[in-house]
């Protein structure tokens with residue numbers, strides 16, 4: 001396996017991970033749907049972030065668990081990171097990768113919409 005790079009539309013921000021994801025998560029919650037993210041999960045230590053991003057924490061939940069980040073210039077979603085720094089997982093937006101990189105990845109569909117409803 002070799003490292004793969006995801007870059008935003010303008011190229012200013014993104015990430016490098018040590019290996020291509022073998023699974024891609026599609027979540028149907030309102031946040032993921034509206035932002036258009038498809039995720040691959042990694043330990044934060046295994047993700048090298050690049051460039052300047054702006055964090056967004058959703059305001060419609062009493063206890064949001066994460067912040068999404070988008071490129072400060074073009075607005076493309078680069079990743080999400082947990083608000084609890086001890087949480088050992090983060091997600092990168094696989095839409096920033098060359099599509100060939102995730103061609104063979106399994107698609108996992110997550111029903112995040114039901115968490116939306118529980119969380120208020």
Ligand SMILES: [Zn+2]
Pocket residue numbers: 008009010011012013071072073074075076
């Ligand atoms: Zn950009």
